[in-house]
Amino acid sequence: MVNETEQLKKKIIYRSNYRGTKEMDKLLGAFTKEYINELSMNDLIELEKLLNIDDNNLYNFYNGLQTEIVFENNIINNLFKNFKYEK
Numbered sequence: 001m002v003n004e005t006e007q008l009k010k011k012i013i014y015r016s017n018y019r020g021t022k023e024m025d026k027l028l029g030a031f032t033k034e035y036i037n038e039l040s041m042n043d044l045i046e047l048e049k050l051l052n053i054d055d056n057n058l059y060n061f062y063n064g065l066q067t068e069i070v071f072e073n074n075i076i077n078n079l080f081k082n083f084k085y086e087k
Helices: 002-017 022-038 041-051 055-062 075-081
Strands: none
Touching: 002 022, 002 041, 022 041, 022 055, 022 075, 041 075, 055 075
């Protein structure tokens, strides 16, 4: 179980830092770095789902703009929505 958790964390860290757009790389990389070691396995799975959403919808969600998809009301999405990114 520990090995599985660590593998998932590595996958999430990589995915959060290499998205395709610099802005989202920085935002999601900082968000992941802030919370990754505090999350349960279920939260990590939810974070992985969040990272599978396209950059445009994530950017709009983060900034309170209209999105093309409905975001679930869960801990990870709420943490992301309220994350204060400092450049």
